[in-house]
Amino acid sequence: MTSQHRPSGIVAQEVCKSFGSHVVLDKVSLGVEEGTVLALLGPNGAGKTTMVRILSTLLPADSGSVSIAGHDVVTDPNGVRAVIGVTGQFSAVDNLLTGAENLQLIADLRHLGREGGRRRVAELLEQFELTDAAHKPLSTYSGGMRRRLDLAMTLVGQPRVIFLDEPTTGLDPRSRRTMWQIIRDLASAGVTILLTTQYLDEADQLANRITVLDQGRIVAEGTPAELKNRIPGGHVRLHFASLDPLRSAAQLLQTAAADRDQLVLQVSADGSVDSLRELLDELHEARIDVDHLSIHTPDLDDVFFAVTGSHVSAQSDQYRTPEGAANR
Amino acid sequence: MTTLAHTLSDSRVMLRRDLKHQLRYPSLTVMLVGLPIVLLLLFVYVFGGQLGAGLGSHLGRSAYLNYVVPGLMLITVASAIQGTSIMVAMDMTGGIIDRFRTMAISRASVLTGHVLGSMIQVLAAIGVLIGVAFGLGLHSAAGPLHWLAAIGILILFALALIWLAVALGLAAKSVETASNTPMVLFLLVFLSSGFVSTATMPTGLRQFAEYQPFSPVADTVRELINGTAIGDHAIAAAAWSIALAVVAYLWATRLYDRRRAVEPK
Numbered sequence: 311m312t313s314q315h316r317p318s319g320i321v322a323q324e325v326c327k328s329f330g331s332h333v334v335l336d337k338v339s340l341g342v343e344e345g346t347v348l349a350l351l352g353p354n355g356a357g358k359t360t361m362v363r364i365l366s367t368l369l370p371a372d373s374g375s376v377s378i379a380g381h382d383v384v385t386d387p388n389g390v391r392a393v394i395g396v397t398g399q400f401s402a403v404d405n406l407l408t409g410a411e412n413l414q415l416i417a418d419l420r421h422l423g424r425e426g427g428r429r430r431v432a433e434l435l436e437q438f439e440l441t442d443a444a445h446k447p448l449s450t451y452s453g454g455m456r457r458r459l460d461l462a463m464t465l466v467g468q469p470r471v472i473f474l475d476e477p478t479t480g481l482d483p484r485s486r487r488t489m490w491q492i493i494r495d496l497a498s499a500g501v502t503i504l505l506t507t508q509y510l511d512e513a514d515q516l517a518n519r520i521t522v523l524d525q526g527r528i529v530a531e532g533t534p535a536e537l538k539n540r541i542p543g544g545h546v547r548l549h550f551a552s553l554d555p556l557r558s559a560a561q562l563l564q565t566a567a568a569d570r571d572q573l574v575l576q577v578s579a580d581g582s583v584d585s586l587r588e589l590l591d592e593l594h595e596a597r598i599d600v601d602h603l604s605i606h607t608p609d610l611d612d613v614f615f616a617v618t619g620s621h622v623s624a625q626s627d628q629y630r631t632p633e634g635a636a637n638r
Numbered sequence: 639m640t641t642l643a644h645t646l647s648d649s650r651v652m653l654r655r656d657l658k659h660q661l662r663y664p665s666l667t668v669m670l671v672g673l674p675i676v677l678l679l680l681f682v683y684v685f686g687g688q689l690g691a692g693l694g695s696h697l698g699r700s701a702y703l704n705y706v707v708p709g710l711m712l713i714t715v716a717s718a719i720q721g722t723s724i725m726v727a728m729d730m731t732g733g734i735i736d737r738f739r740t741m742a743i744s745r746a747s748v749l750t751g752h753v754l755g756s757m758i759q760v761l762a763a764i765g766v767l768i769g770v771a772f773g774l775g776l777h778s779a780a781g782p783l784h785w786l787a788a789i790g791i792l793i794l795f796a797l798a799l800i801w802l803a804v805a806l807g808l809a810a811k812s813v814e815t816a817s818n819t820p821m822v823l824f825l826l827v828f829l830s831s832g833f834v835s836t837a838t839m840p841t842g843l844r845q846f847a848e849y850q851p852f853s854p855v856a857d858t859v860r861e862l863i864n865g866t867a868i869g870d871h872a873i874a875a876a877a878w879s880i881a882l883a884v885v886a887y888l889w890a891t892r893l894y895d896r897r898r899a900v901e902p903k
Contacts, residue, residue, distance in 0.1 A: 366740045391742040402733035404655070406662040418651040419743045421644070447662075463737065 318344035318379055319502050320365065320471060325374035327360055327526075334360045336526045337374070342519075344379075344470075347493070347503040349513035351613070352523035358506035359399060361523070362475045365504065366396045378471055379502075395469030399476050401460045403448060409459050410435065410444040413466060420467040434462040438492070454485030461492065472496065474505040478512060490515055510613055514538075522613060530617040541616045544608045546589065548575040551601045559598045563589075567615075578615075579605070645744040652751020653758075659725055660759060670721045671763040674714040675770055681706050681833065682774060689834065700775055707771045708859040709832025712852055714763045715796045716823045719803035722756040726807025727816030749804055749894060756800045757793070764792065779865030788862035791875055795855045798882035799823065805890035832856040851878035 320342040327335040335357045342348040350358050363369040365376055367387040375382065381389035396402075404412050413434055417427030435441045438458040443451065451459065457477070464472060477493065478486040493516050497503055507513050513520045514534045522530040522537070530537060550556040550573045559575050560568045567576045579585050586605070593600055606612075660667045681689070682703050690702035729735050729748070738748055768776075780788070803820055810816035829843065830836075830852035836844050847853055854874035861868045 368736060368739055388742045391740055394740060396737065396740040398733055398736050400733040402737035404734050405732070406659045407655070411658070415651065415655060416737075416741075419648060419738075419741055421647065467741075 319346070320348070320376075320378055320504055322361075322365060322376045323374055325361070325364060325376060326372045327357075327364060327369070328372060334526050335364070335371075338523070338526070338528055339374075340521050340528070340531075342502055342504055344502050345497075345500045346518040347497050347505065347516055349517035349520045350504065350506040350523055351508070351510065351513045351520050352506075353508060353614070355525075356523040357526040358523055359475055362396070362398075362473050362504070362506060366394055366473050367391060368396075392467075393469055394471045394473065395464035395467065396473045397461050397464045397475065397477060399479065401456050403456060403460055403463065405448050408445050408447055409440050409451070409455075412448070412459060412463055416463045416466040422466070430466055434465060438462045454481055454488070457481060457485065457489065458492075461489075465496075469501070471502045472504070474503065476506055476508065479508070510608065522617060524614065524617075530613065537613060538608060541608045541612045544579065544606045544612060545615075546577045546579045546586065547604045547606065548577065548593075549573060549601045549603065550575070551599065555598045555600070558596065559593060559600070562592065562596050562598065573601075578612075641744075645747060648744040648747035649750040649754070652747045653754045654751075656725065656751045656755030657758065660721070660755065666721055666724065667759070670717045671714075671759070671766060673717050674710050674763065674767050677713055678706070678710050678767065678770060678774070681710070692834075692838070700777070703771065703774055703776055704778075704864055705860065706833060707767075707776060708856045708863065709827060709830075710767060710771075711764055711792055711859060712795075712827045712830075712832050712856055713824070714767055715760055715792070715799055716820065716827055718756060718760045718763055719796075719799050719823070720817060720820045721759065722752060722800055722803040723807035723810065723816040723820050724813060725755075726752055726804050727810045727813045730808060730810075731813060745894075746891075749890060752804055753797070753800050756803070757796060760796045760800070761789075761793070764789075778863050780863050781865070784862045784865060788859045791855060791858055791862070791872070791879070794876065794879040794883070795851075798879045798886060801883055801886035801890055805886050805893055808890055808893040826850060826852050827856075830856055851875075851882065854878060 320340070322341070323339050324337045325335055325339070326333075326337055338357070338361060340348065340350075350361060352358050360369065364371045365378065365383070367383050367390050370384070375384075377383070378390045379393045381393065383390050404415065407415065410431060413431040414427060417430055420427075422430055435444050438461070440455065440459060440462065443455060448456070448459075461474075461477070474493070478489050481489060490512070493503065493505065497516070503516075505516065517534060519531070519533055520537055521528055530540065532540075548559060550559070553570065553573065556568060556570065556573055556575055563575070563577055568574075569576070577589060579589060682699060686699040686702040686706075690698035690700070690705075693701050693705060695701035726749075729752075735748070778785075802823075806819045807816045810819065827833075830847050830850060832852060836847040836853060839847055851874075854871040855878070857871040858868060858875045861871070
């Protein structure tokens, strides 16, 4: 390896993966520069977890190449494993051990030595506010504590590259904010991070760049600001009392998406007072009665609507038929 | 550290983890170790009088105690490896295995930890069983060398069954399945010369009993601890043990490497 042109961070090129006839990843390429945070954003079943499993040597790709901090996952998996840390979606802790024992186990497997291991364990218990519960069995831990321990175990060996698969799913708002702070601290310490999430605000808060994955394909990529420019800024939902005004409004506002069952019309809008006034004036002039309206800030659904033209809710089914996947 | 040093160190860490599990899950450990003792008492005091009379010795119950101890040693092995399967399946169905797989640790160490831990458990349980058997009046004409040879054969056979249990634990889709499949091995001890002489069984069953691995092992151990002449059983016992161990080891490592090449849930 030449030190002159040493590839760093995460580089994945045209990664494909199928399970039987079900295409899970279709030529997914992504790059994370050393010391930056990439959020892989997508609904359930988009292929996020499969991608993380391939990047972290847990699953072989059908084709394509992956290199982590200069190590190829196929030819040098142990080189990759020595520099990465992975926190999966399901907690990877030993339920029969205490918190301290769990950390000590990883320290021993990382060959940190007796003294070094003990110091690192104490450090992490302190950092993750687990010192008081250190010698209690895991059955007494809350969901947030489990997640923190899980992440602490990932950090025992001070990995340079970290994968976090939906790190805040299932956490209460307070634990979620604590987790965000931990991730921010790691990022500012120069750790390369790839995290997956279903929440745009999470990606927005934490990531330098966002890659949007849908049905195994990358549908958008850019900085949070770039992506938000592509979303007009959320939407306004117009609620109608009956079908007639809904139809007329849908005809008037060509860009709108109608839900006939709920008598709701969704109109893209950036949330500014001017655009709202314009919309209401337009409806007023056409003499269309709107029952009431609600304003929504941009979320994952809007990103999806903007980049794929369809809604997450209509396609969030994890077990799509192969036909459905092939049609796209 | 060299690769070998890493492997040894990782295996030691995993062994320590397995032993801790046994201590933290005492109900399972006590049940698996206690069952052979209960069966020993049952077979010696309830069935022993009549079964002993059938041995053609005037000593009756006490002669049957000498006869049945090797059978119960095998029950001990079959019982303990249920725990092995359960522990392996618990690892594989939980998230912890993914953490181990994403770390630069010796791939073999996860399984060797379980195997060594189970072996220690088996030996401890057999030790307790022998102690109780002596307490009940086991009389052994064998010297220390014979005893060592008997323990050696048991270790070899236990190694084979433990690897088999590891493979069954890996193959199981759930912890429940993993706790049930080794029951078959338990049954095989009863269908061998462990409890009664195969000569007393009906033809078909007798042939099965004579040609399955538990019989030569039970016979060899019995001859060794009773200090009688060792027949051809010893060769059959060793051959079965080695063959089973190799096949089970290959099956287990293959399952371990293959696992997870499937769609995540």
